[in-house]
Amino acid sequence: MSAAAPLAPSAVEAAIADLKVLLGERCSTTQADREHHGRDESPHPLCPPDAVAYALSTDEVSAIVRICRRHGVPLIAFGAGTSLEGHTSALRGGVTVDLSRMNAVLSVRPEDLDVTVQCGVTRQQLNTHLRDTGLFFPVDPGAHATLGGMAATRASGTNAVRYGTMRENVLSLTVVLADGRVLKTANRARKSSAGYDLTRLFVGSEGTLGIITEVTLRLYGIPEAVSASICAFPDIEAAVDTAIACIQSGVPVARVELLDTLAMTAFNRWSKSDHPETPTLFFEFHGTPAGVAEQAAMVREIADGFGGSAFRFAEGAEARNRLWEARHNFHYAIQAMRPGASAYGTDTCVPISRLAECIRGVFEDTRNAPFPVSALGHVGDGNFHMTFLVDPANPEEVRLAEAYNERLVRHAIALGGTCTGEHGVGFGKSKFLREEHGDVALDVMRLLKQALDPEGILNPGKILPEG
Ligand SMILES: Cc1cc2nc3c(=O)[nH]c(=O)nc-3n(C[C@H](O)[C@H](O)[C@H](O)COP(=O)(O)OP(=O)(O)OC[C@H]3O[C@@H](n4cnc5c(N)ncnc54)[C@H](O)[C@@H]3O)c2cc1C
Numbered sequence: 001m002s003a004a005a006p007l008a009p010s011a012v013e014a015a016i017a018d019l020k021v022l023l024g025e026r027c028s029t030t031q032a033d034r035e036h037h038g039r040d041e042s043p044h045p046l047c048p049p050d051a052v053a054y055a056l057s058t059d060e061v062s063a064i065v066r067i068c069r070r071h072g073v074p075l076i077a078f079g080a081g082t083s084l085e086g087h088t089s090a091l092r093g094g095v096t097v098d099l100s101r102m103n104a105v106l107s108v109r110p111e112d113l114d115v116t117v118q119c120g121v122t123r124q125q126l127n128t129h130l131r132d133t134g135l136f137f138p139v140d141p142g143a144h145a146t147l148g149g150m151a152a153t154r155a156s157g158t159n160a161v162r163y164g165t166m167r168e169n170v171l172s173l174t175v176v177l178a179d180g181r182v183l184k185t186a187n188r189a190r191k192s193s194a195g196y197d198l199t200r201l202f203v204g205s206e207g208t209l210g211i212i213t214e215v216t217l218r219l220y221g222i223p224e225a226v227s228a229s230i231c232a233f234p235d236i237e238a239a240v241d242t243a244i245a246c247i248q249s250g251v252p253v254a255r256v257e258l259l260d261t262l263a264m265t266a267f268n269r270w271s272k273s274d275h276p277e278t279p280t281l282f283f284e285f286h287g288t289p290a291g292v293a294e295q296a297a298m299v300r301e302i303a304d305g306f307g308g309s310a311f312r313f314a315e316g317a318e319a320r321n322r323l324w325e326a327r328h329n330f331h332y333a334i335q336a337m338r339p340g341a342s343a344y345g346t347d348t349c350v351p352i353s354r355l356a357e358c359i360r361g362v363f364e365d366t367r368n369a370p371f372p373v374s375a376l377g378h379v380g381d382g383n384f385h386m387t388f389l390v391d392p393a394n395p396e397e398v399r400l401a402e403a404y405n406e407r408l409v410r411h412a413i414a415l416g417g418t419c420t421g422e423h424g425v426g427f428g429k430s431k432f433l434r435e436e437h438g439d440v441a442l443d444v445m446r447l448l449k450q451a452l453d454p455e456g457i458l459n460p461g462k463i464l465p466e467g
Contacts, residue, residue, distance in 0.1 A: 079149025119148025
């Protein structure tokens, strides 16, 4: 089957019949199941699969892949469905393999600071499981995502500035290939020079090269001391310049998050708090008690130089957890600022020295926007999200949000950045890949796809632009 060939109804029916023999009731064709799996959390339109197969083991995933391949039917991996670029849409129909029931923590090795999990374990489940070990896993996207989905999208979150993204934290993967064979990408050694880096090839491949069934991850000791603080600024430039200066001065902040004025209003309403409603940075510091105090003092001095005020500490674990939980719920807080609106989100990331310029550009471009516009960012990494609160029933607003995003992406790429710092490509961002990477890199990506999935059955229509 070529990637764009229409799917014969008889092929789908035959695949579903075989899947029912393999899985019984765990192969579902109900409308509710199909619709639930036919979209992610983005405003991209619904594209349901023909069936949903719930897998319980690597062997079962392998059997499902073999059936789909035999009948030339597309196969879309599904973790928690929290992605944001139409990643899980069944653009050409086919079968979605739901991996959320593969949710066992297989082996924790505190002595090596690593863990192996099945792909459907969520990051929250893993950290609950680790609670009594003194260890934690730091990568924290703002949704209840699975670790397989996080590996597949090369996810990150608020802790990446200190602990890295999934790229740095995955040691090894078990992957079912498009022909059903099972690949282990690496052993658990912290470093290895043995051959091509297959682990990193599959991290970020969005289910287009193989289906990840097990993930081995790095763990970290829970820091002896943690402190969080909030600092308000007179304008967004001062907040961004402070974040840049902190990174350039080498202060090892664990988190530094920017919220603009509208974001702070949304945050206050959502969390029933009373922070100043001006551009604000949230910081977190990890280390020894003395180290944490020293980092906070250095940051405060830098912030003072840019007019920062109201440097408040969130004292105690409870206050800190409340603060970050509210930050993680920002998506819902900002949506509540315009009832009925859809949050159209951007995800550019630029080298830190170009961050202020990039943010200034998008605010100038959107100053006459007919809908609320808000900025929030993992600014320590140069990554920020604009949220455009558009009325989904108003095509002009949707078109305008897309146009703002396109200009922002072009600006970020021109500054040496990327169209997506953490959400991934799905089909929403595939149109930017050629501009970002160039013809040769795109050719190499296509060769890799062709080599690993010659029939084009794995999540067709994603990442690589058509044509
Ligand atoms: C409110 C909100 C906040 C968010 N905040 C962040 C953030 O801060 N940082 C961030 O990085 N992301 C963020 N996201 C995006 C999303 O949570 C991440 O992309 C996450 O990694 C997706 O995981 P998932 O389990 O939901 O995957 P899914 O959405 O189910 O799938 C994502 C992609 O990976 C593929 N896939 C899933 N599982 C596997 C597997 N086992 N093997 C192979 N392919 C697979 C799918 O086919 C699809 O292409 C946010 C999303 C929301 C809704």
